[in-house]
Amino acid sequence: MKINSSQRILAFIGAMLTVATTGQAATSSSEGASKQPQVSTVQSSATPKPEEQTSKNPTDRDSRMAWWREGRFGMFIHWGLYAVPAGEWKGEKISGIGEWIMNRAKIPVKDYEQFAGQFNPTQFDAEAWAQLAQDAGMKYLTITAKHHDGFAMYDSKVSKYNIVEATPWKRDPMKELAAACAKRGIKFSFYYSQSLDWHEPNGMGNQWDFGPDEKKDFDQYLETKSLPQVREILSNYGPLGLIWFDVPKNMTAERAAKFEKLVHEIQPQCLVSGRIGQGSHNDYDSTGDNSIPVLPRAGDWETPATLNKTWGYKKDDNDWKSAKDLVFNLVDIVSKGGNYLLNVGPTADGVIPQPSQDSLRGVGRWMKVNSEAIYGCGKTAFGTEYGAYSDTEKDSKGKPKFIPKPADWRCTTKPGKVFIHFFTWPEGKFEVTGIKDKVTKAYLLADRAQDLKFSQTGDQLSVSLPPKAPDEVASVLCLEVAQHGGH
Numbered sequence: 001m002k003i004n005s006s007q008r009i010l011a012f013i014g015a016m017l018t019v020a021t022t023g024q025a026a027t028s029s030s031e032g033a034s035k036q037p038q039v040s041t042v043q044s045s046a047t048p049k050p051e052e053q054t055s056k057n058p059t060d061r062d063s064r065m066a067w068w069r070e071g072r073f074g075m076f077i078h079w080g081l082y083a084v085p086a087g088e089w090k091g092e093k094i095s096g097i098g099e100w101i102m103n104r105a106k107i108p109v110k111d112y113e114q115f116a117g118q119f120n121p122t123q124f125d126a127e128a129w130a131q132l133a134q135d136a137g138m139k140y141l142t143i144t145a146k147h148h149d150g151f152a153m154y155d156s157k158v159s160k161y162n163i164v165e166a167t168p169w170k171r172d173p174m175k176e177l178a179a180a181c182a183k184r185g186i187k188f189s190f191y192y193s194q195s196l197d198w199h200e201p202n203g204m205g206n207q208w209d210f211g212p213d214e215k216k217d218f219d220q221y222l223e224t225k226s227l228p229q230v231r232e233i234l235s236n237y238g239p240l241g242l243i244w245f246d247v248p249k250n251m252t253a254e255r256a257a258k259f260e261k262l263v264h265e266i267q268p269q270c271l272v273s274g275r276i277g278q279g280s281h282n283d284y285d286s287t288g289d290n291s292i293p294v295l296p297r298a299g300d301w302e303t304p305a306t307l308n309k310t311w312g313y314k315k316d317d318n319d320w321k322s323a324k325d326l327v328f329n330l331v332d333i334v335s336k337g338g339n340y341l342l343n344v345g346p347t348a349d350g351v352i353p354q355p356s357q358d359s360l361r362g363v364g365r366w367m368k369v370n371s372e373a374i375y376g377c378g379k380t381a382f383g384t385e386y387g388a389y390s391d392t393e394k395d396s397k398g399k400p401k402f403i404p405k406p407a408d409w410r411c412t413t414k415p416g417k418v419f420i421h422f423f424t425w426p427e428g429k430f431e432v433t434g435i436k437d438k439v440t441k442a443y444l445l446a447d448r449a450q451d452l453k454f455s456q457t458g459d460q461l462s463v464s465l466p467p468k469a470p471d472e473v474a475s476v477l478c479l480e481v482a483q484h485g486g487h
C-alpha cells in the first residue's frame, strides 16, 4: 500500500474523526451507543465545530477552561436505580448497557419505581470514592444527578422521585461527595439527562407507557422538571466544574440556549459539555462513547469511556480493561489534544466494583511517576506515529482508508518539553524524524538523574536507551527542548 504525501496525516488534523482508535488498547466505537436503537448518541452534528467554540470571547473561555485543560483526566460515575436490577429483569438477562434496562426491557414506570424501595446503599462512602479518583490521578468527577430513567440521585424539591424521598436510605450522597471532592481539589460536576426522561409523560423516550414522542408537550417537561432541576443542582452543591448534558433529543438551538443561559446565570464559571443540543452552546466537544479519534483533533474535546462495557452497574459484565489499556487510552487521547472521562458504575450497595478500583489504582501508580507528561499537556510534536490515509484503499463509505501503525509510542508536549511514551520498548535507541526544536537534555521520567546520550541533525534525533524498559505499563522519555512551538 502506498501513502500519498498529500494525504499525510497532518492534512487531516482537526477533522471530526470519531473512528475507534487503532492501538493495542483500542476500544470499539460507540459500543454502548450502538445498543440503543431509539436515539442518536453521537452528537457531532449538534455540537459546534472548533472554530464556533472559540468564537465566544476567547479570553473568558480560556480562563474558564484552564482547569479542564490542565486536568486531562476525570472520573465519570453512573449511579442510579438501574444498579438494583443490575442487568436482569424478571429472571432474564437484558442485553445492552445497564442503565438502559428500563428502555431495553420496556419496564413500565410503576414497576421500575419499585426499585427505589430497594435502593439502600449502606456502604456508600463519599470519601472512598473521591479518594479513588485522587489515587488514579483524576482531577474532576462527574456524577449522574439524573439519568434517562428520570430518578434524581439528589435531594430534589422539583420531583418526589428522588433518592431522599423515595428510598429507605433517605440520604443525599451529592452533598457528601461535593465536600469530599472539594477537600481533595477535585472539581465536582454533574451529569444531567436534559431530554430523555422515561418517568415523565412529556419527557422524551418512554413510548411504551406514554406513546409517541412527537405527540408530547416536550416544553412542558423542560419547563417543569428539567430546567428547574438543573437550577437545583447549580444552586445547592457549591461551585460545579461542569454540567454534562447528554442525548439532546429534540434539543433545538432555542431550547439548548435556555440551559446554557441558566448555567451561566447561576454559575458563570461552570463549563457546559458537548451534548447540550443544537447551536453553539457548549464549551467543549464530546466524541461518541468510547470513541477516540484516529488523529489529533482541533479544539477542546473529551472522550467519555467505560471500564468494561456498561456505564451503570451490571453484575455480569466483567470485561474489565487493564491498567495498561487505560494508560494507553489516556496517553493516546492526550497526544491527540483531548481529555479522558473514565466511568465507574457503583453497585446498589454503594460500592465501586473491585476490578474497577484495581485498574484505576494501577493507572495511579503510573501517574505517580509520569503525570508530568499528562497534566497540562498538549498534542504530539510529530503526527507520523499514528499511521496515515491511503491514497488507494477506501473504507466502507468510499473515503480514504486509515492505515494505522503499530501503537509503539505516543507523544505529548508542554512548553519546553516533549514526552515520548513507549508502549513497545525500542532496542538500544529511539530514532525519530520531525523534531522542530533543539533538544538540550534527555532522560526517563522513571530515572530523572540519569542523562541519556543523544544526537540531533536537523529534525532527526537519536536517543540511546537502556536495554530494559523501566516501566512495563509505559516508559516515558522526556526531551527538554530549547524552544517548542508544537502546541
Ligand code: FHN
Pocket (backbone or CB within 6 Å): 032, 033, 036, 041, 042, 097, 099, 100, 246, 247, 289, 304, 311
Ligand atoms: O445514553 C447514554 C448512556 O446511557 C451513557 O450515559 C452515555 C455516557 O456517555 N451517554 C449516552 C449515550 O451516548
